[in-house]
Amino acid sequence: MTVRETIIETQNLTKYFGALAAVDDVSIKIQAGTLHAIIGPNGAGKTTFFNLLSGNLKPTSGKVFYKGMDLTGKPIHRMIHLGIGRSFQITNIFPNLTVHENIRLASQAMEDNNFHFLMDTAKMDRCEERTAEVVERVGLKSQSLLPARVLSHGDQRKLELGMILAPDPEVLLLDEPTAGMATEQVPELITLIQEVQQSGEKTVVLVEHNMNVVMSVSDKITVMHQGKVLAEGTPAEIAANHEVQTAYLGGLYDLKV
Amino acid sequence: MKNNSSFLTKNRGILIFFAVMLLAPFLIGLFEGSTPLMIWGNQGSLSKFIEGLGIEIFILALFALSFDLLFGITGLLSFGHAMFFAVAAYLTGIALKTLAMPFWGVVLLVLLAAIVQALLFSLVLPRVKGITFTLVSLGLASVFHIIVMSSDMINLTGADVGLQGVPVPAFISPVTERLRFYVIALTLLVATYLFYRRFVASPTGRVCVAIRENEDRAKMLGYNTTIFKVVVMIISSLTAATAGMLHALYQPSISPSIADLGFTVTGLLIVLIGGVGTLSGAIVGAFAFRLLDFTLRRFMGESASFITGAIYVIFVLFVPYGIVGTIRMRQLRTKPGWQRLLGMVKPKN
Numbered sequence: 134m135t136v137r138e139t140i141i142e143t144q145n146l147t148k149y150f151g152a153l154a155a156v157d158d159v160s161i162k163i164q165a166g167t168l169h170a171i172i173g174p175n176g177a178g179k180t181t182f183f184n185l186l187s188g189n190l191k192p193t194s195g196k197v198f199y200k201g202m203d204l205t206g207k208p209i210h211r212m213i214h215l216g217i218g219r220s221f222q223i224t225n226i227f228p229n230l231t232v233h234e235n236i237r238l239a240s241q242a243m244e245d246n247n248f249h250f251l252m253d254t255a256k257m258d259r260c261e262e263r264t265a266e267v268v269e270r271v272g273l274k275s276q277s278l279l280p281a282r283v284l285s286h287g288d289q290r291k292l293e294l295g296m297i298l299a300p301d302p303e304v305l306l307l308d309e310p311t312a313g314m315a316t317e318q319v320p321e322l323i324t325l326i327q328e329v330q331q332s333g334e335k336t337v338v339l340v341e342h343n344m345n346v347v348m349s350v351s352d353k354i355t356v357m358h359q360g361k362v363l364a365e366g367t368p369a370e371i372a373a374n375h376e377v378q379t380a381y382l383g384g385l386y387d388l389k390v
Numbered sequence: 391m392k393n394n395s396s397f398l399t400k401n402r403g404i405l406i407f408f409a410v411m412l413l414a415p416f417l418i419g420l421f422e423g424s425t426p427l428m429i430w431g432n433q434g435s436l437s438k439f440i441e442g443l444g445i446e447i448f449i450l451a452l453f454a455l456s457f458d459l460l461f462g463i464t465g466l467l468s469f470g471h472a473m474f475f476a477v478a479a480y481l482t483g484i485a486l487k488t489l490a491m492p493f494w495g496v497v498l499l500v501l502l503a504a505i506v507q508a509l510l511f512s513l514v515l516p517r518v519k520g521i522t523f524t525l526v527s528l529g530l531a532s533v534f535h536i537i538v539m540s541s542d543m544i545n546l547t548g549a550d551v552g553l554q555g556v557p558v559p560a561f562i563s564p565v566t567e568r569l570r571f572y573v574i575a576l577t578l579l580v581a582t583y584l585f586y587r588r589f590v591a592s593p594t595g596r597v598c599v600a601i602r603e604n605e606d607r608a609k610m611l612g613y614n615t616t617i618f619k620v621v622v623m624i625i626s627s628l629t630a631a632t633a634g635m636l637h638a639l640y641q642p643s644i645s646p647s648i649a650d651l652g653f654t655v656t657g658l659l660i661v662l663i664g665g666v667g668t669l670s671g672a673i674v675g676a677f678a679f680r681l682l683d684f685t686l687r688r689f690m691g692e693s694a695s696f697i698t699g700a701i702y703v704i705f706v707l708f709v710p711y712g713i714v715g716t717i718r719m720r721q722l723r724t725k726p727g728w729q730r731l732l733g734m735v736k737p738k739n
Contacts, residue, residue: 210614212612213611226604227600227603228603230599230603241596244593247613250595251589254591
């Protein structure tokens with residue numbers, strides 16, 4: 134693999150919930166233009182780590198750098214404008230608005246006329262075009278005028294992904310994009326993620342439980358366990374790592390890293 | 391999603407309403423045998439009375455409209471909304487009576503005060519959400535209510551008696567120029583409604599709807615939701631202030647009851663009857679509310695409020711989407727209403 138520049142870096146990132154260190158002294162580097170997966174058993178701190186990256190949580194200590202800029206304490210609504218988008222493990226959409234409107238709102242955020250009180254949104258051509266493009270890309274065109282709440286779970290996951298694609302961020306933080314999806318729908322979504330990542334030279338950080346998916350698409354994998362980084366490497370290295378195997382089999386109580 | 395239909399077809403409903411309301415005094419005049427010329431000269435008695443009722447309804451509708459923008463569109467339930475209305479009413483009264491300011495100066499002052507109030511409410515917006523905001527807004531408005539009622543302010547506000555004898559400029563006097571007042575109130579209502587419709591379809595308005603649906607998600611999408619809420623607060627406050635100003639000019643006395651929670655609840659009820667978040671529901675609701683109240687009071691006197699109360703309970707149970715909301719869905723489902731009713735009386739085990 135060629136050497137790429139680091140786009141996101143965490144330094145001694147730590148988050149305590151009470152006495153529990155959900156994320157404990159994690160320092161990793163994520164390279165630009167790669168698909169970086171974060172795996173680990175339940176409760177390993179993956180989602181908490183994600184929330185720290187995306188600014189949804191404030192770290193107890195440590196810092197997150199994006200392109201050398203300290204992200205700690207930046208308001209959440211600035212993130213997408215800096216180029217960082219995130220999706221949620223638990224579907225987080227506007228249930229009573231149409232699919233089209235969900236995506237449109239995501240793409241409208243990047244426009245500069247959000248305070249034109251008398252403008253008709255249907256006349257915001259660039260935003261409408263982008264919306265139509267994304268709706269088609271995630272395969273929801275036929276449902277675009279339905280309220281999002283009536284979609285199947287799998288389609289809601291696609292919508293969730295569409296809402297992060299619409300603003301076209303440089304970095305996509307995807308928290309279990311396939312969670313709860315029917316098995317046959319998973320490859321479709323993963324192909325889409327790969328396409329987006331490769332065609333746009335995007336950086337994708339992915340939390341995923343499906344090992345087949347992770348092993349086949351990732352450039353690099355970080356394994357977390359009990360809030361710490363257990364191992365890091367290419368899919369082949371991780372697959373061969375003895376500690377990782379034990380962690381996934383459970384029973385690794387006296388872990389000392 | 392392109393919508394190329396013209397202004398006329400898109401706003402057919404409200405334009406018909408506007409035309410009918412403009413003609414109404416003249417049509418009613420025919421019933422009592424007054425010629426349109428007499429109506430024009432403010433001489434018919436029944437039509438003048440109907441105009442008066444109309445003005446009251448338009449003022450209520452304007453107030454309810456501003457409440458719907460805040461509550462129905464943006465999802466901010468303020469229990470202090472009456473303050474926007476009452477401050478404008480009292481300020482108009484005091485500025486005209488005690489300070490003897492010129493009329494347009496008063497208008498400017500009232501609108502400025504509305505913006506200042508909206509900003510005052512906005513101070514707490516980034517900090518409190520949901521029910522907490524509701525209670526904080528109630529607190530803010532209660533402070534104003536107490537000030538208005540205090541006997542120290544009796545020279546300015548008239549305390550619990552109310553502010554009386556406001557000198558209204560002759561050209562909009564509700565006594566001698568009632569038709570003009572009626573048309574002005576109606577035009578303000580229709581214009582505000584049209585503006586609100588445009589606003590809700592605008593990028594800003596859409597974000598407000600997104601805030602109502604899922605504020606955290608709206609933030610994640612990159613919207614600084616606080617700014618949007620402040621904008622809505624200002625628009626809503628300006629509208630409520632316009633209504634308050636009309637109220638002060640129309641009513642012979644300004645009663646302190648417009649500053650208390652009851653008046654906010656009136657706005658809430660109107661919006662609930664008409665349909666939350668529908669905008670047109672505010673106008674429909676204001677008509678239903680005022681006419682119901684008027685008719686029942688006429689035949690039953692003070693016990694009318696018992697019946698109105700019962701009607702509201704029935705409404706909330708059986709017509710939860712309001713008149714406009716139910717018409718839009720084209721179905722009236724009564725079964726969930728009975729279930730809700732049974733759920734209230736049946737003990738839980």
